Amino acid sequence: MIDDIVKYTNLYIDFKRNTVGYKRDRDAKHTTKSEITALLGLLYFIGVKKDNHTNVKELWDTESGFIITRQVMSYKRFLFLLRCMRFDDRDTREDRKKY
Numbered sequence: 796m797i798d799d800i801v802k803y804t805n806l807y808i809d810f811k812r813n814t815v816g817y818k819r820d821r822d823a824k825h826t827t828k829s830e831i832t833a834l835l836g837l838l839y840f841i842g843v844k845k846d847n848h849t850n851v852k853e854l855w856d857t858e859s860g861f862i863i864t865r866q867v868m869s870y871k872r873f874l875f876l877l878r879c880m881r882f883d884d885r886d887t888r889e890d891r892k893k894y
Contacts, residue, residue, distance in 0.1 A: 801828050803881040811879060826876060833867050834876050840864075 805825045817823040840863065841854065854860045855870040864873075 797828055797831055800880065800882060801826055801831050803884055804831065804876070804879050806884065807879050807881045810885075822871075822875070826879075830868070830876070831880075834873070834880070837864060837867055837873065 808823055808825055811817075812823040815823075840861075844861075851874070852870060854864045855873075857865075864870075868876075
């Protein structure tokens with residue numbers, strides 16, 4: 796399942812890279828299985844800490860945030876992956892809606 800998330804997320808990252816036109820390649824680089832696993836772990840950690848009403852940016856704050864969030868990935872990368880995370884192939888979505 797994680798492999799599918801990585802696959803479809805990377806396809807969407809390619810789509811975004813071609814339509815948005817990021818200034819630097821590293822701003823829209825592909826993700827990996829370990830990075831998606833880390834993202835899911837962060838989301839789980841945030842839920843366990845019951846910080847779902849906290850501003851996400853505060854979780855990366857050096858004063859009030861958690862060290863683990865900054866150690867796992869940057870705030871910008873976290874937001875980028877959340878925006879790009881996909882669970883299905885958008886090219887076959889219409890065909891699958893027929894069933």
